[in-house]
Amino acid sequence: MDNQDIRKAGLKVTLPRVKILELLENSTQRHVSAENVYKMLIDRDEEIGLATVYRVLTQFEAAGLVTRQNFEGGYAVFELDRGGHHDHLVCVVCGKVEEFVDATIEKRQREIAKEHGFEIVDHSLIIYGHCGNPKCHVG
């Protein structure tokens, strides 16, 4: 994952693109919103506009470098596409995100789509719940 990936996407290798890609690679959280990315860049004294962050993330998504997930609450999170597809478990209290892949679910989805005459383009499966952290439990 380097500047060549940016070039291969048909995009110029510019400072904002390099910095955003670096940040996605080195961030402790894999799932970040555009706002997150913007603020992290500000913290690193990078003068990159929010509009550019959105533009670049959208371009990276189109290029297959990044995946976008629409979370509850009307905002999206982005993550570096490390090859494998996966779905998400999100803690509704602390926001912790875990990933999983389940062959059975993936297979059933393909079968269901077929039964309904749909040709799958994409899917989104997000399980919301309380994570293992005691602080995130009710009562």
Next chain:
Amino acid sequence: MDNQDIRKAGLKVTLPRVKILELLENSTQRHVSAENVYKMLIDRDEEIGLATVYRVLTQFEAAGLVTRQNFEGGYAVFELDRGGHHDHLVCVVCGKVEEFVDATIEKRQREIAKEHGFEIVDHSLIIYGHCGNPKCHVG
């Protein structure tokens, strides 16, 4: 599904609430956005503000009368809760929505949550694709 349901939710039986509930029951499309509801009411010469539509739909959701789905594109659709949980298939071309329930998927989700130490609160599974309509196919 009538005025008693509104009362049972601890809400006063007001004209906007009655009209919105009626509309959700009689609409040809089960899955409607707040904007949809607002416009349909305007078409029926009901003078109900958009803010009220949002408020009422949110209250109906809290009362369990209505379910909210966050679709791709950053907007939500609402539908009357007819008891059974179900997931969605959405055509990315014409917007057609079909519903399904799959016991295998539901079961695997519970198992996966357990494996990760999560206590499920909710989940959202949306399969995006091209529906059977020839007009919605590529090439």
Next chain:
DNA sequence: CTCGTAATGAAAAAGATTCTCATCACCATT
């Protein structure tokens, strides 16, 4: 090194949803 074109930043715009607040209307009580 030069130049054309793509990329950027700032601000405005857009789209969805929520909030504010003055006014209005349910409905329990008289």
Next chain:
DNA sequence: AATGGTGATGAGAATCTTTTTCATTACGAG
């Protein structure tokens, strides 16, 4: 049926996320 208290409503302002506009800047091919 009239009254009053409280919850509900409408209009518009405000908020939040994302996109667009446009003048300026900077890749990178030649």
